[in-house]
Amino acid sequence: MIIKLIGLLTLSALHVVAAVTWSATPFNPASVPLAVRSPYLSAWLDQGAGTALNANWPHFWTGSILGWAGYVKVDGTTYNFLGAPSVPATTVQKAVQKSLTFTSTQSTFVMTAGPVDLTVNFLSPVEPTDLVKQSLPFSYFVLSAAPNDGKSHSVQVYSDISAEWVSGDDSLTVNWTTTTGSVVTHQVQLEQQTLFGEVSDRIQQGSAFYSTPSVTGLTYQTGQDEVVRAQFINSGKLLNTQDTQFRAVSDDWPVFALSHDLGTISTATPPVVISIGHVRDPAVQYIIANGALQNRSLYFWSQFSSVQDAISSFLGDYSNALSRAQTFDSKVQTDASAISADYASIVALSVRQAFGATEITVSKTTSGSFDTSDIMMFMKGKYLLLPLFEYQATGQYPNKWSFNLLDQWTQFLISDSLIPANQISTDDFAGSLANQTNLAIKGIVGIKAMSVIASLAGQAAKSSNYSSISASYVTQWQKFATSSTGKHLTLSVNIPRKLLDTLILINFTMNGNSTEMIPGMSLVQSGHCDNAYFPSWGLSYNMFADKLLGTNVFPQSVYDMHWEIWTSAIVSSNTVRDLFITAVRNYAADGKSSQPLGDWYETADGSVEGFRARPVVGGHLALLALQTQPSATTEPNVSAANVTAPTIAGPSSNSAPGMRRWGL
Numbered sequence: 185m186i187i188k189l190i191g192l193l194t195l196s197a198l199h200v201v202a203a204v205t206w207s208a209t210p211f212n213p214a215s216v217p218l219a220v221r222s223p224y225l226s227a228w229l230d231q232g233a234g235t236a237l238n239a240n241w242p243h244f245w246t247g248s249i250l251g252w253a254g255y256v257k258v259d260g261t262t263y264n265f266l267g268a269p270s271v272p273a274t275t276v277q278k279a280v281q282k283s284l285t286f287t288s289t290q291s292t293f294v295m296t297a298g299p300v301d302l303t304v305n306f307l308s309p310v311e312p313t314d315l316v317k318q319s320l321p322f323s324y325f326v327l328s329a330a331p332n333d334g335k336s337h338s339v340q341v342y343s344d345i346s347a348e349w350v351s352g353d354d355s356l357t358v359n360w361t362t363t364t365g366s367v368v369t370h371q372v373q374l375e376q377q378t379l380f381g382e383v384s385d386r387i388q389q390g391s392a393f394y395s396t397p398s399v400t401g402l403t404y405q406t407g408q409d410e411v412v413r414a415q416f417i418n419s420g421k422l423l424n425t426q427d428t429q430f431r432a433v434s435d436d437w438p439v440f441a442l443s444h445d446l447g448t449i450s451t452a453t454p455p456v457v458i459s460i461g462h463v464r465d466p467a468v469q470y471i472i473a474n475g476a477l478q479n480r481s482l483y484f485w486s487q488f489s490s491v492q493d494a495i496s497s498f499l500g501d502y503s504n505a506l507s508r509a510q511t512f513d514s515k516v517q518t519d520a521s522a523i524s525a526d527y528a529s530i531v532a533l534s535v536r537q538a539f540g541a542t543e544i545t546v547s548k549t550t551s552g553s554f555d556t557s558d559i560m561m562f563m564k565g566k567y568l569l570l571p572l573f574e575y576q577a578t579g580q581y582p583n584k585w586s587f588n589l590l591d592q593w594t595q596f597l598i599s600d601s602l603i604p605a606n607q608i609s610t611d612d613f614a615g616s617l618a619n620q621t622n623l624a625i626k627g628i629v630g631i632k633a634m635s636v637i638a639s640l641a642g643q644a645a646k647s648s649n650y651s652s653i654s655a656s657y658v659t660q661w662q663k664f665a666t667s668s669t670g671k672h673l674t675l676s677v678n679i680p681r682k683l684l685d686t687l688i689l690i691n692f693t694m695n696g697n698s699t700e701m702i703p704g705m706s707l708v709q710s711g712h713c714d715n716a717y718f719p720s721w722g723l724s725y726n727m728f729a730d731k732l733l734g735t736n737v738f739p740q741s742v743y744d745m746h747w748e749i750w751t752s753a754i755v756s757s758n759t760v761r762d763l764f765i766t767a768v769r770n771y772a773a774d775g776k777s778s779q780p781l782g783d784w785y786e787t788a789d790g791s792v793e794g795f796r797a798r799p800v801v802g803g804h805l806a807l808l809a810l811q812t813q814p815s816a817t818t819e820p821n822v823s824a825a826n827v828t829a830p831t832i833a834g835p836s837s838n839s840a841p842g843m844r845r846w847g848l
């Protein structure tokens with residue numbers, strides 16, 4: 185009995201289960217994306233062990249507060265459904281969160297306000313095939329009310345944003361204007377703008393916009409937070425007035441409010457559509473030849489002459505945008521579910537975070553018009569790589585390992601990849617290292633990739649030369665990298681372990697004891713690897729590139745060996761992939777963090793080390809990328825893996841702290 189009790193206590197200590205009272209689909213993430221469209225439009229609801237939409241303020245990705253408040257008034261009773269405002273001398277109830285659902289582009293909350301359920305939908309479009317739409321730094325905030333008792337009710341909704349959306353320093357002075365017409369827009373900005381300047385990762389340039397189409401029942405107001413909110417709480421409508429006493433963000437907290445009187449409702453109301461955005465121009469300063477500077481604008485400027493036009497178009501496009509988002513969400517869900525439901529949930533949480541850290545830009549010609557042939561995205565991919573190549577081509581990049589020509593780069597790989605020199609890699613938290621086998625893999629795949637490019641460019645001799653060099657490197661590499669038993673890869677010293685691009689760790693505690701690898705438990709707790717203590721082997725996730733590109737330089741036997749390592753660590757191979765994926769999902773849902781999905785965490789207990797909201801979570805789409813890769817080799821058949829007793833041997837000490845993990 186006592187033993188059982190201890191067991192239970194241990195389990196509950198390992199699982200900090202969120203005491204949430206709402207249904208969460210697919211799960212309650214560490215932080216819920218609300219408006220996540222660009223590095224400077226990035227609003228989240230931090231969760232921890234479970235935080236309702238009205239239990240805290242939304243936060244910027246760094247964790248600083250973004251004032252965003254919402255009330256719904258039902259038959260004269262006011263309920264707070266968004267943010268954590270407090271207004272003296274008023275009576276307000278808290279709406280009760282009934283559910284949270286997230287998909288790749290949407291986070292939806294149902295908040296019960298007495299006899300009415302308010303559906304609060306945050307839609308951050310992801311439009312990879314439309315550069316104009318993808319580059320619009322706006323998100324939708326959509327409200328719809330429905331009686332939950334079959335009766336009719338009088339309903340008014342209210343929301344506001346504070347000036348915290350435009351600065352990292354609340355003591356700075358802001359100014360604002362409200363424009364009316366077919367759309368009502370509140371615009372707020374710093375009075376002293378700093379071009380390309382940041383304070384605490386917040387841009388000190390540009391403006392925030394809070395807008396809605398002019399419809400019957402719409403009222404607006406700007407002014408001190410408590411004053412404007414009390415106005416709605418007391419009367420259910422705003423005064424259509426503007427405060428013109430421009431002041432600091434935190435000086436009597438100016439807010440920018442919109443209210444909609446939905447009238448007496450007996451069924452679900454049509455959506456109240458609001459857009460929130462942050463726009464700056466120019467967006468990026470880019471170094472071109474001879475050290476000259478070039479201003480680059482967000483791509484949408486090539487199609488719109490003013491922000492107002494862009495906002496009108498964005499708001500007018502809502503129903504189509506929703507329909508595209510639903511198609512996109514369901515495509516991602518279907519494709520990722522083919523791997524597993526847990527995988528689909530990790531991907532859904534990662535999509536906005538990955539896209540929301542990028543921006544698509546365009547330059548201007550000498551005549552001042554936009555040069556739409558010159559598109560660059562500031563992060564990865566063709567448009568993403570272009571600025572890197574071009575910059576290096578200017579000759580201003582000081583390091584020899586990145587040349588302007590791919591062929592020159594290949595010469596570097598030929599001379600350095602088999603026995604990589606002491607250098608940092610994406611695992612640079614471990615410091616710089618020599619002989620990183622995982623880097624060797626990447627380099628060898630790179631040489632083969634250049635052989636394919638040379639072939640496409642009609643350079644047959646070069647192609648064949650590079651192809652044979654990569655083949656010969658694979659043979660030599662296998663000698664360096666295979667253990668004396670021939671059963672696994674001895675991946676140099678100091679190689680953190682990863683499964684492809686997913687955040688996966690296994691218990692490599694070296695005695696082959698896998699008793700704690702219980703399905704459903706968080707595998708991220710496992711592993712003993714740190715700067716002070718490294719095993720002599722690991723997962724060579726860079727082989728993903730060989731599979732993705734279909735270069736096929738590594739023989740199947742290496743992949744099989746690879747899988748054997750994973751397999752041996754967890755005894756049963758049948759569900760190995762899903763077990764790893766479930767571990768990541770458990771980490772993402774363990775309630776121990778409140779930050780946008782972090783990719784660096786303690787494997788001993790799943791606590792995050794930082795690295796919040798980074799676009800590297802795009803790597804979670806790795807398995808989807810292989811699905812759509814026609815020439816990729818087949819996935820190793822884990823069902824067919826020979827399940828043997830663990831074969832791994834290593835240092836006897838396992839007293840080192842958990843491994844820290846980040847990056848791709």
Ligand SMILES: *[C@@H]1O[C@H](CO)[C@@H](O)[C@H](O)[C@H]1NC(C)=O
Pocket residue numbers: 359360361373374375376377
């Ligand atoms: C607000 O400040 C900006 C930046 O200094 C300035 O361009 C704009 O004219 C000001 N607007 C108002 C209404 O004062």
Ligand SMILES: *[C@@H]1O[C@H](CO)[C@@H](O)[C@H](O)[C@H]1NC(C)=O
Pocket residue numbers: 379465466477478479
């Ligand atoms: C970039 O834009 C800023 C602000 O408009 C301007 O002051 C600056 O001269 C521009 N730089 C170039 C290189 O065009």
Ligand SMILES: *[C@@H]1O[C@H](CO)[C@@H](O)[C@H](O)[C@H]1NC(C)=O
Pocket residue numbers: 603618619
């Ligand atoms: C790296 O590998 C080479 C070739 O095997 C070896 O000579 C060198 O000592 C190794 N360096 C380190 C730091 O292990």
Ligand SMILES: *[C@@H]1O[C@H](CO)[C@@H](O)[C@H](O)[C@H]1NC(C)=O
Pocket residue numbers: 595598649650
């Ligand atoms: C193959 O490429 C290497 C590296 O560029 C070069 O040194 C070698 O001469 C080439 N061999 C042939 C046959 O072209």
Ligand SMILES: *[C@@H]1O[C@H](CO)[C@@H](O)[C@H](O)[C@H]1NC(C)=O
Pocket residue numbers: 695696697698699
């Ligand atoms: C765990 O490993 C130890 C040492 O190798 C061994 O004695 C023990 O039987 C293992 N336990 C299980 C459950 O496999």
Ligand SMILES: *[C@@H]1O[C@H](CO)[C@@H](O)[C@H](O)[C@H]1NC(C)=O
Pocket residue numbers: 691693695697698700701709710711838
């Ligand atoms: C990993 O294995 C080691 C050695 O068997 C054990 O001490 C440790 O608790 C395990 N950790 C987890 C989280 O499974």
Ligand SMILES: *[C@@H]1O[C@H](CO)[C@@H](O)[C@H](O)[C@H]1NC(C)=O
Pocket residue numbers: 821822823824825
């Ligand atoms: C994988 O291996 C198992 C066991 O050998 C086999 O039954 C199954 O058909 C294989 N699957 C594929 C896709 O080859």
Ligand SMILES: *[C@@H]1O[C@H](CO)[C@@H](O)[C@H](O)[C@H]1NC(C)=O
Pocket residue numbers: 826827828
């Ligand atoms: C698994 O491997 C062992 C040892 O190499 C071998 O004896 C056995 O036949 C293999 N089993 C299967 C099903 O391949």
